[in-house]
Amino acid sequence: xxIDSKKAxxxxxxxxxxxxxxxxxxxxxxxxxxxxxxxxxAEDKLIFLSIGYSTCHWCHVMERESFEDKEIGDLLNRxxxxxxxxxxxxxxVDNFYMEVCQAFTSSGGWPLTIIxxxxxxxxxxxxxxxxEDSFGRPGLKTVLLxxxxxxxxxxxxxxxxxxxLVSSINDFAQEKYVELNTKVIEKxxxxxxxxxxxxxxxxxxxxxxxxxxxxxxxxxxYEYKKDPMALEMVKKTLINMYKGGIYDHxxxxxxxxxxxxxxxxxxxxxxxxxxxxxAYVCAETFKITKDEFFKTFCVEIIDYVLxxxxxxxGGFYTAEDADSEGEEGKxxxxxxxxxxxxxxxxxxxxxxxxxxxxxxxxxxxNIPNLIGKDLSCKMDENIRRKLFEYxxxxxxxxxxxxxxxxxxxxxxxxxxxxxxITKNDVYRKEAxxxxxxxxxxxxxxxxxxxxxxxxxxxxxxxxxxxxIYLIWSLIEAYDYTxxxxxxxxxxxxxxxxxxxxxxxxxxxxxxxxxxxxxxPIRTKEVYDGAVPSGNSVAAYSLIxxxxxxxxHKIEEIAQKQFKVFGSKINKNPVSYTFFLYAFxxxxxxxxxxxxxxxxxxxxxxxxxxxxxYTVWAYADDLKKIVPAYENYQTISGxxxxxxxxxxxxxxxxxxxxxxxxxxxxD
Numbered sequence: 001x002x003i004d005s006k007k008a009x010x011x012x013x014x015x016x017x018x019x020x021x022x023x024x025x026x027x028x029x030x031x032x033x034x035x036x037x038x039x040x041x042a043e044d045k046l047i048f049l050s051i052g053y054s055t056c057h058w059c060h061v062m063e064r065e066s067f068e069d070k071e072i073g074d075l076l077n078r079x080x081x082x083x084x085x086x087x088x089x090x091x092x093v094d095n096f097y098m099e100v101c102q103a104f105t106s107s108g109g110w111p112l113t114i115i116x117x118x119x120x121x122x123x124x125x126x127x128x129x130x131x132e133d134s135f136g137r138p139g140l141k142t143v144l145l146x147x148x149x150x151x152x153x154x155x156x157x158x159x160x161x162x163x164x165l166v167s168s169i170n171d172f173a174q175e176k177y178v179e180l181n182t183k184v185i186e187k188x189x190x191x192x193x194x195x196x197x198x199x200x201x202x203x204x205x206x207x208x209x210x211x212x213x214x215x216x217x218x219x220x221x222y223e224y225k226k227d228p229m230a231l232e233m234v235k236k237t238l239i240n241m242y243k244g245g246i247y248d249h250x251x252x253x254x255x256x257x258x259x260x261x262x263x264x265x266x267x268x269x270x271x272x273x274x275x276x277x278x279a280y281v282c283a284e285t286f287k288i289t290k291d292e293f294f295k296t297f298c299v300e301i302i303d304y305v306l307x308x309x310x311x312x313x314g315g316f317y318t319a320e321d322a323d324s325e326g327e328e329g330k331x332x333x334x335x336x337x338x339x340x341x342x343x344x345x346x347x348x349x350x351x352x353x354x355x356x357x358x359x360x361x362x363x364x365x366n367i368p369n370l371i372g373k374d375l376s377c378k379m380d381e382n383i384r385r386k387l388f389e390y391x392x393x394x395x396x397x398x399x400x401x402x403x404x405x406x407x408x409x410x411x412x413x414x415x416x417x418x419x420x421i422t423k424n425d426v427y428r429k430e431a432x433x434x435x436x437x438x439x440x441x442x443x444x445x446x447x448x449x450x451x452x453x454x455x456x457x458x459x460x461x462x463x464x465x466x467x468i469y470l471i472w473s474l475i476e477a478y479d480y481t482x483x484x485x486x487x488x489x490x491x492x493x494x495x496x497x498x499x500x501x502x503x504x505x506x507x508x509x510x511x512x513x514x515x516x517x518x519x520p521i522r523t524k525e526v527y528d529g530a531v532p533s534g535n536s537v538a539a540y541s542l543i544x545x546x547x548x549x550x551x552h553k554i555e556e557i558a559q560k561q562f563k564v565f566g567s568k569i570n571k572n573p574v575s576y577t578f579f580l581y582a583f584x585x586x587x588x589x590x591x592x593x594x595x596x597x598x599x600x601x602x603x604x605x606x607x608x609x610x611x612x613y614t615v616w617a618y619a620d621d622l623k624k625i626v627p628a629y630e631n632y633q634t635i636s637g638x639x640x641x642x643x644x645x646x647x648x649x650x651x652x653x654x655x656x657x658x659x660x661x662x663x664x665x666d
Contacts, residue, residue, distance in 0.1 A: 008024055015455060015456075017401065019031060019086055027077065028073075032090050036083050046115055047080065047118060049083045049114040049115070050062075050082070050085070051084075053087050054318075054398065055271070055319040055320060055400055057267055057269065057321075057322040057323060058109075060323055061128065066130075071141070075141065075144045080148070088318060092516070095523070097125070099169055100125050103169060120518075121159065123158045129143060180562045184573050185583070189227075192214065200263060202261070205261055207260070210277065212278055212531075212532075213536075217577035219288065222234075234281070238297065242297055244370075245265055245361075249369070249384070250384060251391065253275055254278055254301065255267060268322035269319055271407075272410075272411060275411075279418060283414070298414075298417075301414075302414065316403065317400060317403065318402045320398070321398040324398075330395075331396060331397050335360070336351065336357060339366075350379055350383055353370065354368040355368070355373075404451060405442050406531070412434050413473050416431050435477055448515070451463065461516055465511065467493060467501070471494055471497065474486045474489050474493070479616065488625070501514070502557070508561065509535055510523065511523055511524065528578040528579060533578070540585060543586055544615045559586075561582075584612075587613075590611065590614040590646070592614060592617070595618075595633055595640050599639060602639075602659055614663070636654075641662070643663060650662040
């Protein structure tokens with residue numbers, strides 16, 4: 001689109017890359033805010049709400065077909081007040097209206113299309129809509145005309161429909177206390193085992209997502225039961241994910257998901273959160289298996305993030321687009337002749353190993369992959385470098401340069417895990433630099449955390465997920481550095497989190513803070529999708545903090561998590577796998593307290609081995625803050641480790657060999 005001939009709308013003044021992509025649409029867009037709703041009330045017009053994100057392929061398609069179209073622009077401007085939302089800037093808005101869409105249609109996705117009353121009660125929901133009717137499905141033009149007609153003729157009925165839908169969502173969200181027990185763990189495992197693809201890994205067929213929460217649960221189950229099949233499912237899934245086209249063999253990094261069951265054809269956008277979580281899982285898998293492949297997978301992912309998503313001042317960008325030059329995947333795909341021209345006499349081996357053909361496997365071109373091949377067929381670094389340097393001359397996909405608290409917190413956790421298995425201090429330094437950037441740049445002048453940074457703190461106030469992910473990263477920072485400032489910051493942030501988000505009467509945490517009043521109701525999210533839910537991470541992190549601080553209040557809140565969401569989780573446990581990972585932590589907890597001037601003799605072992613239910617503290621540095629640590633002393637002047645496992649106290653030890661034995665004894 002030639003923007004020189006277009007008039008900018010209000011979005012031109014926004015920071016969000018997604019909103020700026022729509023700043024020259026003929027639609028009179030508003031950003032999310034009271035100005036739009038005041039005008040809707042004054043003019044008695046419906047709100048047309050469109051939610052997406054900058055690297056979403058189908059968001060681009062809907063923009064090209066409809067939002068750049070003058071006819072659609074005229075309809076929207078005449079009959080509606082149009083609001084455009086970046087789901088990553090207002091995740092609470094996205095979460096609420098996604099629930100609405102799922103209630104209306106039993107499905108969801110982006111772009112998310114909502115029509116609602118001036119009071120924000122929804123009366124229509126859909127995802128992508130073509131401009132015109134297609135295959136019996138109404139297009140956007142038909143929807144806009146029909147719903148406006150209904151608004152003029154049956155306004156009161158539409159208002160009632162919207163209020164009843166919100167009321168039903170609220171009723172469904174009401175929690176019933178049900179105690180979780182170990183049966184739910186077994187039920188989740190049995191469902192996963194039954195849905196597991198024994199040839200290609202992954203679960204539930206196409207499309208296939210990385211499902212990091214599920215993989216972590218299976219690693220936790222392996223530790224819990226020593227069932228080799230649990231570990232095998234994780235290993236095979238990661239290996240096949242790596243072999244597939246979902247993984248970028250030339251530049252590294254994972255794409256969002258695979259459209260097929262063999263991990264071949266992805267949607268090509270690369271998200272920071274997917275890469276952080278799978279790097280985390282790979283590091284944990286390496287700790288169990290000591291198989292260098294999983295370390296390599298972890299390190300390659302992190303190297304991609306450091307190269308492509310790193311902000312020079314600190315922090316990591318959100319994502320890279322699927323499209324370049326208006327075509328999905330164009331940056332990543334190859335013709336047979338290109339490979340021959342670049343690699344010369346070495347081309348044939350690469351062509352055979354990476355399944356390159358004249359016909360291609362994606363729209364006449366090739367996504368390099370190792371499907372059906374052994375990992376020993378992996379190209380050497382010289383070949384990869386040649387292909388990488390050639391590809392770098394292409395037009396690169398758009399990069400969303402928002403620095404989000406939630407995604408960066410996940411990346412901090414992954415970097416510390418990578419440091420634990422490699423001892424490469426670069427990863428620790430990057431983690432600490434990122435954490436420092438987030439803590440210094442995403443709080444407003446009143447001390448309130450915002451969702452992220454783009455030149456300054458972003459518009460949206462942080463959700464519960466942002467707070468609890470940041471707390472998780474601070475706990476990991478303490479584990480891997482023993483710097484008490486991290487754990488003290490985690491505790492102070494938790495106090496603020498409880499004040500803003502905790503439901504004192506019933507338990508659980510609302511997604512929106514009590515200082516945010518821009519949605520019809522406050523909801524609690526516990527579903528573990530592409531990322532773990534905030535309430536799941538809360539269950540996990542609160543247990544760890546309660547044990548580090550000997551804090552019974554925090555422990556009570558953590559224990560209540562397992563009751564308040566018990567009913568939902570018992571019904572469909574595979575939708576809550578990170579929550580179940582936290583529940584296993586609660587069942588199998590191990591605490592280590594170290595005293596003496598050489599804690600590294602024990603912490604290096606703790607950092608590099610799979611001990612998912614273990615929390616450790618350095619007594620010498622915490623005793624002035626937590627008096628209970630005064631009880632832990634050296635033994636005959638030697639650094640000592642005190643191990644508490646499953647409610648049982650072990651004798652303090654001073655050697656690494658005795659420490660290993662203490663950790664192993666049940």
